[in-house]
Amino acid sequence: MSDNETRDRIVKDILGAAPFTAYETDPPRDPSAAYVLQDAIAEELAQDPAYGTVAGWKIAANSPALLERFGMGEPASGRVFGAQRRASPAILKAVGYRQFALEPEIAAVMGTTLAPKDSPFNTQTVLEAIDRFVPAMELLDMRDADMPNVHLPDVIAQNISNVGAVVGGPGIAPEDLDPAAIRTTLAIDGDVRHDVTGAAPQHPLEAVTWLANHLASRDLTLEAGQIVLCGTHSPIWYHDGTGEIVLEMSGLGKASLTLE
Numbered sequence: 001m002s003d004n005e006t007r008d009r010i011v012k013d014i015l016g017a018a019p020f021t022a023y024e025t026d027p028p029r030d031p032s033a034a035y036v037l038q039d040a041i042a043e044e045l046a047q048d049p050a051y052g053t054v055a056g057w058k059i060a061a062n063s064p065a066l067l068e069r070f071g072m073g074e075p076a077s078g079r080v081f082g083a084q085r086r087a088s089p090a091i092l093k094a095v096g097y098r099q100f101a102l103e104p105e106i107a108a109v110m111g112t113t114l115a116p117k118d119s120p121f122n123t124q125t126v127l128e129a130i131d132r133f134v135p136a137m138e139l140l141d142m143r144d145a146d147m148p149n150v151h152l153p154d155v156i157a158q159n160i161s162n163v164g165a166v167v168g169g170p171g172i173a174p175e176d177l178d179p180a181a182i183r184t185t186l187a188i189d190g191d192v193r194h195d196v197t198g199a200a201p202q203h204p205l206e207a208v209t210w211l212a213n214h215l216a217s218r219d220l221t222l223e224a225g226q227i228v229l230c231g232t233h234s235p236i237w238y239h240d241g242t243g244e245i246v247l248e249m250s251g252l253g254k255a256s257l258t259l260e
Helices: 003-015 031-045 064-070 123-129 152-157 204-217
Strands: 054-060 076-081 085-087 090-092 100-110 130-141 162-167 183-188 191-197 227-232 243-249 253-259
Touching (some): 003 031, 031 076, 031 152, 100 162, 100 204, 100 243, 123 204, 130 204, 130 227, 130 253, 162 227, 162 253, 204 227
Parallel strands (some): 054 227, 090 253
Antiparallel strands (some): 054 076, 100 130, 183 191, 183 243
């Protein structure tokens, strides 16, 4: 199968919420090839009004345990499309997903653009470029992917299952963030299902700094107004059916989503 045929098949699968198919390569696809394919797929998805232009980025597998599990030397990144980025409180249709899941995360809201020509970036430059950190839920459609056994570059190629984000607030100034002190709770229909403190996979400032330099290496720009999902505070949280989901992060605020 040619690269264009693979791109077209994956775009069709994503738009139709078809079961995840890796479309493996031999030898196995490496991260560089995965990002080339992700970029090509993103160009096609951006033409669909259900996706639109890029409004942010996600970081995945950025804990030491996940890096070891997937055999990766650095985290992975994907896009958040504008039509799928929603302010809290958000209301969505449960039937719009094949296999809905979410991840509670700290998100950085960028106040200043970080362009490739100005790289490499250090943490002080990135700190000054972040407007605030806010609570957010990354939205995922896992499409029945066998995550414990996937080859991560095959997932990277398909934008790491992202189907948007719910962005809450009010947030906190970047210099005031202490991730070790943040208590994260996730409640479904009023019942707290997840309660953890200090669960950020890495310091969000380090996460955004990595992403800015990673994007610059691909000649991509982290733009003012975009968000960066800095890594999950729980394992992938699968949810079947309707319900109200509320994420609270101490000092940052909350984000809520109702699935109808």
